[in-house]
Amino acid sequence: MNNTPLVLKMGGRLLQDDKALDALLAVCAELKQQYPLVLVHGGGDQVDQWLAKFGFHTEKLDGQRISPAEQMPVIAGALAGAVNAHMVSRASLQGLKPVGLTLSAGNSCRFELNTKLGAVGVAKPQDGTLLQTLLSGGFTPVFSSIGHGEQGQLLNVNADLAAAAICQLVQGQLVLLTDVPGILDGEGKLISELNSSQAAALVTQGVIKGGMKVKLDAALDTAQALRRSITVAGWQHPQDLLNLMRQQAVGTRIVC
Numbered sequence: 001m002n003n004t005p006l007v008l009k010m011g012g013r014l015l016q017d018d019k020a021l022d023a024l025l026a027v028c029a030e031l032k033q034q035y036p037l038v039l040v041h042g043g044g045d046q047v048d049q050w051l052a053k054f055g056f057h058t059e060k061l062d063g064q065r066i067s068p069a070e071q072m073p074v075i076a077g078a079l080a081g082a083v084n085a086h087m088v089s090r091a092s093l094q095g096l097k098p099v100g101l102t103l104s105a106g107n108s109c110r111f112e113l114n115t116k117l118g119a120v121g122v123a124k125p126q127d128g129t130l131l132q133t134l135l136s137g138g139f140t141p142v143f144s145s146i147g148h149g150e151q152g153q154l155l156n157v158n159a160d161l162a163a164a165a166i167c168q169l170v171q172g173q174l175v176l177l178t179d180v181p182g183i184l185d186g187e188g189k190l191i192s193e194l195n196s197s198q199a200a201a202l203v204t205q206g207v208i209k210g211g212m213k214v215k216l217d218a219a220l221d222t223a224q225a226l227r228r229s230i231t232v233a234g235w236q237h238p239q240d241l242l243n244l245m246r247q248q249a250v251g252t253r254i255v256c
């Protein structure tokens with residue numbers, strides 16, 4: 001058993017495809033034999049659908065959702081409710097012994113307000129006791145990206161930034177799984193490795209934008225904090241995750 005926890009972030013699009021999700025969680029069950037495993041999930045598409053059903057208009061700014069306080073019950077209902085419960089049920093079928101959590105559970109994270117986006121927080125690692133307790137008991141923590149502010153108000157946290165905070169909390173290795181094979185260049189080709197200055201140039205050129213820019217920021221921050229490379233990869237070929245853990249080149253490696 002390798003003692004460095006593996007933190008896997010799964011984007012919301014995966015969670016709408018049970019076949020793909022089950023295949024990936026089966027690989028997670030294999031990996032759990034070798035690494036303490038922590039899952040963090042998104043659910044941006046599900047939030048879009050829920051907000052539309054409730055008659056709310058929604059917008060993103062620089063890849064993050066503008067989240068007025070009155071929309072938070074719907075946003076938290078989707079992320080910490082339906083999507084988290086769905087993840088826990090599918091992970092349970094694969095024998096992962098999942099435990100559904102928000103970022104506030106056990107004071108795992110603290111939150112800084114990003115007021116220009118409304119009820120949006122930036123998560124920072126705080127107390128790893130609950131996570132260590134769960135991992136040493138053989139459970140798989142499954143985090144939604146919901147936190148809270150100083151007045152106890154619910155906060156929406158981008159799930160890539162949430163995964164970065166959780167990874168820093170457990171000093172783990174982070175893999176951000178998304179709906180593209182990794183970070184693509186201006187011609188749509190996969191970039192195998194990216195450092196901070198190369199990344200900054202691609203952002204300036206408008207090649208890396210929206211949700212991928214947030215993922216890049218989360219990866220660079222974590223690579224810097226832990227002095228360890230972070231991978232952005234696709235979830236479409238679950239076997240790739242096993243190959244990645246065998247040190248084969250998969251997706252985009254972000255180095256500091």
Ligand SMILES: Nc1ncnc2c1ncn2[C@@H]1O[C@H](COP(=O)(O)OP(=O)(O)O)[C@@H](O)[C@H]1O
Binds near residue numbers: 042179210
């Ligand atoms: N340079 C880039 N390479 C790959 N994807 C990019 C790039 N720039 C922007 N994107 C967009 O980022 C998306 C992934 O971010 P996001 O939608 O937030 O995914 P997730 O829900 O998995 O977090 C891709 O589907 C793509 O549309």
Ligand SMILES: CC(=O)N[C@@H](CCC(=O)OP(=O)(O)O)C(=O)O
Binds near residue numbers: 010012041145156
């Ligand atoms: C503040 C903010 O942007 N929160 C995100 C949280 C979910 C998320 O990040 O989901 P994906 O990983 O599927 O994109 C949102 O409301 O969409």
